[in-house]
Amino acid sequence: MALSKKPVTGMKDILPEEMQIRDYVISVIKETYGKFGFTSIDTPCVENIENLTNKQGGENEKLIFKILKRGEKLNLETAQSEKDLVDGGLRYDLTVPLVRFYSNHANELPSPFKALQMGNVWRADRPQRGRYRQFMQCDIDILGEPSNLAEIELILATTTTLGKLGFKNFQIRINERRILKAMAAYSGFPEESYDSVFITLDKMDKIGLTGVEKELLENGFSGESVEKYLALFKGMEEAKDGLAYLSEEIGGFLEEDVKENLQQIMESVGATKGSYFELVFDPTLVRGMSYYTGTIFEIAMPEFGGSCGGGGRYDKMIGKFTGNDVPACGFSIGFERIILLLMESGFKVPSQPEKTAYLIEKGISGEELCKVIAKAQEERKDGAQVLVVRMNKNKKFQKEQLTKEGYTQFKEFYKDPLK
Numbered sequence: 001m002a003l004s005k006k007p008v009t010g011m012k013d014i015l016p017e018e019m020q021i022r023d024y025v026i027s028v029i030k031e032t033y034g035k036f037g038f039t040s041i042d043t044p045c046v047e048n049i050e051n052l053t054n055k056q057g058g059e060n061e062k063l064i065f066k067i068l069k070r071g072e073k074l075n076l077e078t079a080q081s082e083k084d085l086v087d088g089g090l091r092y093d094l095t096v097p098l099v100r101f102y103s104n105h106a107n108e109l110p111s112p113f114k115a116l117q118m119g120n121v122w123r124a125d126r127p128q129r130g131r132y133r134q135f136m137q138c139d140i141d142i143l144g145e146p147s148n149l150a151e152i153e154l155i156l157a158t159t160t161t162l163g164k165l166g167f168k169n170f171q172i173r174i175n176e177r178r179i180l181k182a183m184a185a186y187s188g189f190p191e192e193s194y195d196s197v198f199i200t201l202d203k204m205d206k207i208g209l210t211g212v213e214k215e216l217l218e219n220g221f222s223g224e225s226v227e228k229y230l231a232l233f234k235g236m237e238e239a240k241d242g243l244a245y246l247s248e249e250i251g252g253f254l255e256e257d258v259k260e261n262l263q264q265i266m267e268s269v270g271a272t273k274g275s276y277f278e279l280v281f282d283p284t285l286v287r288g289m290s291y292y293t294g295t296i297f298e299i300a301m302p303e304f305g306g307s308c309g310g311g312g313r314y315d316k317m318i319g320k321f322t323g324n325d326v327p328a329c330g331f332s333i334g335f336e337r338i339i340l341l342l343m344e345s346g347f348k349v350p351s352q353p354e355k356t357a358y359l360i361e362k363g364i365s366g367e368e369l370c371k372v373i374a375k376a377q378e379e380r381k382d383g384a385q386v387l388v389v390r391m392n393k394n395k396k397f398q399k400e401q402l403t404k405e406g407y408t409q410f411k412e413f414y415k416d417p418l419k
Helices: 016-035 058-063 095-108 149-164 177-187 191-201 204-218 223-238 242-253 256-272 335-344 366-381 395-404
Strands: 039-041 046-048 066-068 086-090 113-122 134-143 170-176 277-281 295-301 306-313 328-333 355-360 385-390 409-413
Touching: 016 113, 016 134, 016 149, 016 335, 046 095, 095 113, 095 134, 095 328, 134 149, 134 335, 149 170, 149 256, 149 277, 149 295, 149 306, 149 328, 170 177, 170 256, 177 191, 177 223, 177 242, 177 256, 191 204, 204 223, 223 242, 242 256, 256 277, 256 295, 295 328, 306 335, 355 366, 355 395, 366 385
Parallel strands: 039 113, 170 277, 355 385, 355 409
Antiparallel strands: 046 086, 066 086, 113 134, 134 328, 170 295, 295 306, 306 328
């Protein structure tokens, strides 16, 4: 039986043309985030299964690639539950590994700690456009900063990076988990049902207000609560300042500092941001992770028609590892979706070193070959990128393929100089 030459479903091979763009985007991300004071770290791709299944990852915990125990620890005959079989899993995001990392090394790190982490994550998800089972994530997080300076810096760093990559007219949608809970409480939904309400609300952009109403009623919630809840959204649509309207309407259900905190973030970002994006308050923004405790935000790209990244504050998560809560906030760029949009737009990596291909006739060897290699080395010392390859029979097709990889000059070397 022949071996399969195709990658596993939901994963992909990356060709040189795309890899060049990926490398460039990574360099822009690292350079830009570095200017904001973020420091690169790395963590293992495998985490203890207990860390991945602590009921903080929302729906993603259902998508974990789990790893069987190894050697003598794995006994299929005596196993009675999954715990007897599994002790690890591939990380489904970079936040859980970061929190474990910080909990383990906090005494060795500055406070606040500004972390940049890039790496592959895995989810047993249904593959679709811009969604894979193995994909790169790019996270920046600020740990140990309790004020909204963390949110402001994260938003500005992320939007500056996207601007440098040429993206315009996108939105940063912002909301607060405490607003979501206050709206649900005001409407009379039982506290234990909040997550169910939020899951339905998260579909607002797909099914609209009518669809949300229908689903909430089908889920058994009282008509009075649903009507009161939806009236808030209708009121915000009509109000000049949705946040001010909402904070006044739900009154005592909302903590006093929430409105002021959100306004400060929006005003600070608005005063310094470029003209290439818009920051908007969106009361329908939910974010799926259960670990969010405060501000949440998301990147909305018109070219993609959906989210291209997001994040928020998760002040209670480190405490689950250490017993002591540490304020934390993070923002993740949807790296794969950004690459997809750049590829579809015909993006070309700017101002790269000139790429020259040396095509050598197969008969050249010995001293003649050494001279060609030496010539290539001289050009490389001067900053040029030089590829030395044997000449194919179909030279025209070979040049076409190299042109796709960005080679603009070709130098041909023959055993017979008269050629």
